[in-house]
Amino acid sequence: MDWSLVFQICDVVNNTETGAKEARKLLQKKMLAQNPQTQVLALELLDALSENCRDKFQSQFAAKSFGEDLDTLASSKSNDNKVHGKMVQCLQNWANQFGFDPSYAAVRRVHDNVMNGVPPSTGGRRNMFRAPPVPRQDKPIARDLQQPPVDPLGDVELAKNNAQLFSQTLSFTDPTQEDITKNELIQEFYTKCQTLQRVISGHVQTCNDENVIAALLEANTELLASFKAYDEMLERRAFDEATTNSRTLHHRGTEKEYYVGSNESSGSSQGHNNNKSTPAPHLIPADVSAQADPFDPFGDANEANDGPSSSNAEPKVNLPPPLMPQKLHE
Template sequence: MTSFLSNIIGNPFATQIGQAIERASNVTESFENWALYMEICDMINNSDDGPRDAIKAFKKLIATNEGKNDIILNQTLTVLETCVKNCGHRFHVQIANRDFLQEIVKLLTTKVMPSQILVDRMLGLLQTWADAFQGVNGLEEVSKVNKELKEKGFEFPVVDVERAPPIHTPARKTNITVDPTTLQKPHHVSATAPSAAPQLTEDISLNNGFYISASQMAKLKSELDVVIQNCKVFNELLNENTPGQEADEDWKLMEELNATCKEFHRRLVELVRRYTIENLTSDILPVNDEVTNVMLRFERYERLKKGSSNTEAATSDESQNLVCLLSNYFVDIFIF
């Protein structure tokens, strides 16, 4: 009924999803509300009209703030990026719609250009989507738009596909399987247990109190890659299952992955607390976001499975503690 009224009235924010997206993009938000972002993803995934209602809201926000409010635009892009990463093919089809992509193109070609940081971010998102959607039927329009922009002289930032957090492509037709050791190839290995949480704080020490050696940094990044792969498999499980209808083995695997992610999160927080180095935190923060997001998704999934009415995710406080910890660290840098 809400979607029907929205179509008549023409207000994308009349839907429940539209209202949530508008609230998430509100400039008065003092921090990134990951719990709300992931709730929006679940609303999109669990509703027939979800992808279409969401894209209408994103399109309206972009058009309304074009050349006016870069802060809201940046917040909107954060919510949009989160949805692309955590929603399935139905939403990706809406992203690859020519009409929606033209709204982003308008931002890049308007007389009142947004900040260069925002321009680079939009180009980076387009490039990431084009790479992720390459060869996927129905999503070719993103690559076409990228090609047109490049022909107009736009320089796209280099995207490190190997280090970029994964974008979920359409559901596979085979069961999800997990490698119990490294998870380097999660699609083709045994579904027995998630990779054990790497010992993120072992053998990582400060040399003279100022930096971590190159070999130690390489070891850490390798372990962070394992964390990302676990999150990728966990997200795929959540995307491909319906609460209460999953196979017993999938549910058991989700519980094991959730326990592993909780251990990841604890060690990530400990690592930042013990080794406050800027180039280290820049590697850890994106991974921590991935871990936090997937744990929030699982908590909502579990509530739906149990029929619980709880609305707050416990991991929100832990995530905020990490943000506060880092904020205090950088304040100390500027003070001293």
């Protein structure tokens, strides 16, 4: 086995969220393949991942489907000697790792049956495909000849290039300013990457070359990283919209409270002013310096006028002297 390749696969498993599950599902199918060499390689990789990726991969052995497929492999009467020997070796290693943990009871049960020579309970090999029951390998030869030749490595390069372009396009876009679901270029790359991921998954299920499988897993990891960046941008836009809506509602509520408070203050001030008494009007005293009647018969025409003169006063009239009483009888 190429251990540099094994460590490369371990890095993919440890650095991605779904890497462990995808690797387990792939190797689970490979250990039931028709080719003994492929079965041995699958068991070796499972054992290597259990040793080097315990935190990420060990929980995958508790999967119900894995226990069922492992029991199918152990109960098969047509197993190659190399496959059987490798399976026994792996079961021993896994039994030592898991002990009697009830989560891995299926693996422990297969181990005990193989070690003790207990006949399988299924009565024969369970079909590796539950639905439909037709094995994947049983395809007409003529149909295979009519299919165009596949190029896994070419699809790997194509998938990597599209994943990189997709990620770069996302990095130059601000999701708070633009809706990426309506961006034609981003949606085009998104659709291409989805299609290429399905192509890569198909190659992984049918390929037996360990070097090609590693390249396929690496390309799939880059595609998953671009999808994760896309999903994070969608979440960021949704959060920004929710924050904006919350601020708008808060601002409207504040304005409404201010308007109600202003009306209450205005009404209170008006009522307070109405309770105040109206001040009395200011009385203007009469002019005590009114001009004397110039025709006063008892006035002295020679008396000097001590009052202030005015340029606008009327001209002074010379009146005859007053009459003096005279004695009529002496």
